[in-house]
Every structure is written in C-alpha cells, then in structure tokens.
Amino acid sequence: MTPAQIEAYVDATSAALGLRLRPDHRAGVLRYFALAAEFAAVVDAVPLTPHHEPAVAFSPVVPREKEQ
Template sequence: MKPTGIETYVDAAAATLGLPLRQDHRPGVLRYFELAAGFAALLEAVPLEPHHENATTFVPVSPPEPGT
C-alpha cells in the first residue's frame, strides 16, 4: 500500500469509528499502519496451497495428574 493509500485508510477508518485522531498522534499511527502493511505484503507473497490451512478444531490435552 502506498503512503497516500495508508493516509486515506487511516482517515476513513477513524471517521467511520468516530475516533478522533490528534495531529500529534497522526505520524505514529501512519507509521504503524505502514509497518503493518509491509508485514501483510510479506505474508501475502508466500504461496499457500489448500493443505497449508490450519486445523479447524483445537482440542487441548489435559495435563497428567500429579504422581502418574
């Protein structure tokens, strides 16, 4: 995502959420979204096949009883 797209997204998201964004916070928020967009681009670049999907159900295993 280009910097202008990030600015547009942040402005639209803040307006949609009714979240006031102070001018002194804006550079940090934009930098965070720039970093997040970079991470997302790295993940999207990895080719995945259907068998790479995570399991649909997680079933935890209880710890063993003490002394067993």
C-alpha cells in the first residue's frame, strides 16, 4: 500500500469504528499500519491451493534451550 492509501484506510476505518486518533498518535498508527501491511504482503505472496488448509488448533510449546 502506498502512504496515501494507508492514510485513507486508517482515516476511513477509524471513522467507521468511531475512534478518534489523537494528532500525537497518528504518526505511530500510520507507521504501525504500514509495517502490518508489509507483513500481510509477505504472507499474501505465498501461493495457496485448496489443499493448504488451516490448522484446527494452534498449541504453543515451550522452547527448549539449545544443547551444547
């Protein structure tokens, strides 16, 4: 997304949700949204087929310490 598209999206969604962005928070919100859009573009670039199904449940595990 371009910076103008990000601003338009943030403005439209905040208005639709009734959220007022404080002027001192706006730059941070736009910066975070740009970062999130970059992450989404990376995920969106992976080709998926109907064979690729989401997991039924995610079960996190505690990381093990590296063996030396």
